[in-house]
Each structure stands twice: as C-alpha cells, then as structure tokens.
Amino acid sequence: MPSLIEFQNVTKVFQDRFTALSGVSFEVEAGEVCAFLGPNGAGKTTSISILMGFLFPDSGAVQVLGFTPGDIRAKEKIGFLPENFAFYKHLTAPKLLRLHLALSGRTAVDDGWIGELLARVKLSGYEDLRISKYSRGMVQRLGIAQALLADPELLILDEPTSGLDPAGRKDVLDLLASLKAAGKTVFVSSHILPEVEQICDRVVVIDRGRLVQTGRLQDLLGSGDKVEIMVDQLSEENGYEAVRRGAVVSRSERGVRMVIDSSQRRAMEEFLWSTGADILSLKQLRGSLEDLFLKLVEERH
C-alpha cells in the first residue's frame, strides 16, 4: 500500500522559543482511517496545519499524496475540516458550497449534489437560513459537507465531532465508516477515543510535540491475552478449583463469569465440560484505545 501521508522527522519551533513538534515521524497508508491523538497542546493542529501547507516545518520532510503540502495537485484530492470551522456568515449553505465548488475550479454547479450533501449531513430544510443563524453543531455539519464536496481521496478532519451532540457524533462516525467502506483515506484528530476506536485502523499518538506511539490499532491493542468465559452455573467447589487454575471468578444473575489467560483457555473449557456446566459465551478480551492512550500519556508525565 502506498503512503498517502508521510511525516518524516518534522520539527516546528515558534518564534525560536516554543517547540511545537520535535522529530515527529509517521505514515498513513491509502484506504486507512488513522486516528491522530494527543492531549490539548500536543501539536495535533500544528501537524495538520503543516500537512495542509498552512505552516512550514523548520526541518524534516512532509509529503501528502506524493506532493509537498500546499501543492494544488494534492489539495485537489483533499477534503479538509479545520478545527472550529468558520465561514462567511452572510451566506447560506448552498451558496457556501457553490463558492467552494468554484474555489475547487468546478465551473458547472451541480445543485443536485449540493442537495444530496446537505441531506447527508442532515441540513436539508435549512437552505435559506444564513450561516450566522446556525448553531455550533450545524456549522460543524456544514463544515463536514464542504470537506466532502469535491469527492476527495484523502480527508483530513480536525476534531470533526467538536460541538456535536451524541446523535451528531454518531452520525459523523457512521459517515466516517461509510467513507472507509468506500476506500477513502481518513486522517482524523479526536478526543472521543471509544468512538474513534470503532472505525480506525491506525493510531498516531503525540504528546508535547513528540511522537509517543504509532502503528496499526490491532498491533497496539493486541489480539487479546485474556479470555472471558460465561457459564450458566458452577458449584462453589468447582468455583474454587477454577480459581486455583488461575481464573478470576465472579457471579451474577446472568451466570458465572470467568477471566483467564488465553493460554489456559483450552484446559479451562475441558474442566468446565467435565463439571457439566454449559458455556454461554466465550470472547477474547483486549485493552481499549482509551486505556492505551491514557497509559502512554501518563507514562510521559
């Protein structure tokens, strides 16, 4: 897979005093959804600004879609949502999108496509309302619509769920999932880790301008070194035996839950069958992205 984003040893220092990025390197391959994570002030927006050609690195090399950032050949294939999207407030949503089409060099305005986009971000019915009258969430939805306007190959989204209510956040995640299914590459910064975890393939974590971790989500979280087994019932005596074999046992109305190392799974299954217990479910347990993020960041503080 070719890399659509290449960030090699990038350093950015503001006014010779504040080091926003220090030797940051990562890559994003075509077709991936990459979560760009970090606490506030970590350097996420600076990195995204460099990717878009708004800022210039002091050292290091950056390539986006095979071009230097800011090259219009790259920008033709990028859909971008800045953090706290803002636009000319006197316009209506269709006029704004028409303006963006013109800025993309499209001479023919497809009102059908504009209507479809507005429907996709649930802004249908607000075509005549000026943006100045929009709520924060509506502006964010409009920002997402403009990012999708030119059918981009790569989407760079800075906090796309910012300002949205839970339903709006779910809509955005569904949208990202559909983009992923359509083979688009998405680079998204977000604070809502449990939600991002559902759709991302790759994770880049930065903190205080330094790369903390990068890699495929599956590799970082592991395939799961623990197994959870639920059985319908287990006698006290067999429960003690399960504990002796290394299981953590807890009882509830739904049944008996046991957590053991993956390596002990087969032996435990055979033991349970021998007791006559019915196994209701068996699943691999793995850490969450949030756990990983907190662990990585806390280690550095």
Place this chain on the structure above:
Amino acid sequence: MKIRAIALSTFGTLVRNKLIVLFCAIFLVLLLFVTTPLSNMRHNAVGEEIVLQFVSFLMFIVSGFGSLLAAWSAAEAVAGEMKSGTILAVMARPVRRWEFLLGKYLGVQLLMLVYVAFMFGMSYVLAAIGGQSIHAAPWVLIVYPILRYAIYSALAMLLVTVMHPVLAFVGVLITSVLALLVMPGAPSGFMTDQIWMPLYAVLPSMSLLSESQFLGMTQASLQPIPWTNHLTALVYGLDYALVIFLLAVWSFRRRALTRD
C-alpha cells in the same frame, strides 16, 4: 474562476463590514450637510469660480477618504480572513497563495470602483446644487483616483502580510501624507534634501497621479494636455501598484496561515 470567486466573495464581505458601512454612512451624512451652503451659493449668485473651488475642495476630501477606504479595505480583506479563520477553509481548496491575494485585491478594487462611481456622480451633483456644471472628461475623474486607490490598497496588502491591520492602515496613512508633503510645491521646508530626495524617489508621485493637474477648476474643464502625459502617468501608476502587489505576493508566500 477561482480568482473571480474570491474577488466577488471579498466584495460581498466588505460591503457588509460594519466598520466600513458605518464610516461610509457618517461620511455621506457629512456630505449632505454641505449641500446647504452650496445651495445658498446658488441663491446668492456667487461666481462660478467660488462654487467650483468649493466643490473641488470637497472632492479632495472625498478622494482622501477613498484612499483611507482603499487602505482599510485591503488590510481588512486579508486580516479579516485570518481573524475569523475562514482563510483555512479557502486555502484548503486548490487555490495558490497568489491567486488568493489577487482575488482579495480585485475584490477591493471592485469596491473602490463603486466608490469612484459614487465620487464621480457626487462631484456633478454638488456642482449642480451650486448652480454650476463640470465639463471635464469623465474618464480622467474615474481612472486617476482608481490608480491611486490601487497603489494604496496594494501597499496595505503588503504591510498586512507582516503586521497587524491597524498598523498596516497607519503605515499607509503615513505614506500618503508623506507623499503629499514631498510633492513639488508642497510645504516640505522642514525636510533636508537628504530626506526629501529618497522619499520623493520612493513614494508614489501624487503630483503625477492627481487628476487635478489636468483640470483647470476655474473653467472646470480639461486643460489641453498631450495624450503622452496621460499615458506616462497611467503607466507609472499601474507599474507602481503592480510592483507593490508583487512584493505583497512574495511576502505572503511563506506567511503562516493560522487563526489569529
């Protein structure tokens, strides 16, 4: 297409700018006040020369205000985008930095064209209220102010790429005052030749770019000036504006684009 879209959008934003609208409204009200003395002049049958000198003075003020409007609009056109953060969405599109700046510049020129049209109409209206008429060639009254505004707006655009818009505006204001002071015949006695000469060489020549050099206001008509004089003045003005604008493009090419 892209440049036109930016220019029209800039024009649309500027005519909605509260500060610009407020200043224009105040200025218009002040102009309306002067219609009374002009009307009195007509009734008292004062001479044509006095009326046209009064109109000439008013138009000098209107023209000066236009220079301020050009400078502020150009500074605001770029700085306003930075302040609101709208520049990020625009520059994320396949737009080159020079295309963005050119679109902004043309948007400002569109505004100034409207202003000059207003100024042009106003000079005829004021003269008519005073019971007189202006017989000058209209294109002189339109093209020369446009050239001056093109220079001042390019200068403001250059300065705003490196400094706060208010400072850029003050910078243009100082430049325009100095340009008037170093005009031949202007009261610049307090300047030594070592100061006067470089300023005269560098600053835009207001004597060359003023339409009044061609107007005999007492007759309110064009003096017989060879067309080569016009051509020289216009080429000089265009060249000056172009050089300043290119400097602005050069300065803007590495400007950090962030929400200020």
